[in-house]
Amino acid sequence: MSDPSSPDRTPDLGAIAGLAEAEAASQSLELFRRMAVARAFDEHVRRAQMAGEVRTLVYLGVGQEAVAAGLSMGAEGSWVLGQHRGHALYLSFGGRIERVIDELLGMPSGCCGGMGGSPPIHDFERGIVGHNGLIGDQVPVAVGMAMGGTNRPVVTVFGDGAAEEDYVLTSLGTAASRRLPILFVCEDNDLSVLTPTRDRRTWKLAEVARGFGMEAVDIADDPWLVAHWTTALMDRLPAVINVRTCREYWHVGTGSDGPGEWNRYEMVKSRLAAMGLGDESRRIEREAAQMVEARWTERLQIRSAS
Template sequence: MNKNFRLEIFKKASLCRNFEERVIENVNNKKITTPVYVSAGQEFIAATLSSICKKKKIKPLIFGQHRCHSTYLAFGGNIIKLIDELLGRESGCTKGKGGSASIHSKDINMFGHDGLMGSNGPIGVGACFATKKPTIIFLGDAAAEEDYVLGALGWASHKKLPILFIVEDNDLSILTKKSVRRNWNMKDVARSFKLEGHDIKDDPKEIEKHSNLFFKKPMLLNINTNRIYWHAGSGIDNKKTFDRFRNEKTKLGNQAIKIDEQYKINIKKLWKLQLEKQ
């Protein structure tokens, strides 16, 4: 992967991370009063996928789950409308009625989640089957376990749909690790349904490696990642959790540091302006 592309991905990740840091701040100071599901730590998945789609000039249908701020922002969702959504305003991307877990945007073809874990599996497959448009379905490692997701995988395989299932595998269902819940993995499940299935890290290079086949055949990528903050809200479970963002920033050096500083300033300003409008 060339450095410019890596930096482009980093830019999106920086946008997402700095946004989430302000969300955490505003949860702590009680400016945000509804539940939030922060995607800090997992942002390189959306940042990489959206950069690849941009390069391929593909605007996919997007079916996010509850932890979806980064999905929305990386795929070009309007940041002001997301701030307003989290503040419960009518000017929000989901008219202030969806909140953090149900981010919806016609502008970027993102369909808000209804709260039933994994429901976006069959709904997204149905939408892809009906339209044959490139489609990405984001699932958590726990949502992927729902029986109706498995049926949807089978149909996507049988109909050879242009679909990408992304399992954002943070090894947690709220606080329950995968090893407590199951003795199988999603890559094997996908392959048993004759889907292209892989188990990889949230390293942009690993994601890009599979991108030649994106939307050419149905594929499932189980992407191992880390949640920095609590399931909901602003607490931290473990300060030693691996942070892909910090890792990439260090590896990319000065250019990345400057990009990140600029995003920090700009996003702080945006939040301040929106909060003053209250």
């Protein structure tokens, strides 16, 4: 029986040599910009919650931002339906930042009127649908959208825990049988709350998907690799991408159990430096942090004045 946790949980799973180096510098820097904005955002949310400015429950995706960044580079213009840990997905797909800040600050101008908090953040005009908290339920909803016929492809993102829900597995089967235009992306951090995959199941999602007759890949969260497979598979839907990634903070809230198994963000920065893009990436990182800080300050002032 295969062990889904090991030895596949490596930062090099599925690596394709020369992929990053073959990419145009502007694309690589945009990929990193999306990661930097998402990371600066969630680090700010963490500090804001610790300072008492954000009171709602927050699901931080620090460590996992390469998945949304890579995916958004290859699936621009799609409907995207994510799960509760969705700030990076929202921002990478072009969700308006003030609407999510206002939501987390409990303001009526937030994307859910300040009543929903972290999971249901959405920006329908940009094709981003939020989550209601029932793990994996976005997957059958996304399949329904693809079945109903939309003017754009559908992408749905879910966790490795959600992959075990009966309605997620039957949704994969339905999409495979009907050849629906949908990309399933499992953001596989190896954890369902605190339970690692090896204590929950023996099977691998990519193998199950292939059994249903869909193309599927199992890769690490190298953002160039995620973008590569997203672009390739968008022409061959339905398909599944299982992405091994690492969560740096607790399931919910701001706590930490120490560093993840690998630090993709630092790895990407080192790679950019080796490609001669170190100065640009440092500038992008600085500007991302400044933009995030400025927007939070502005929204807090609006909240105080109202």
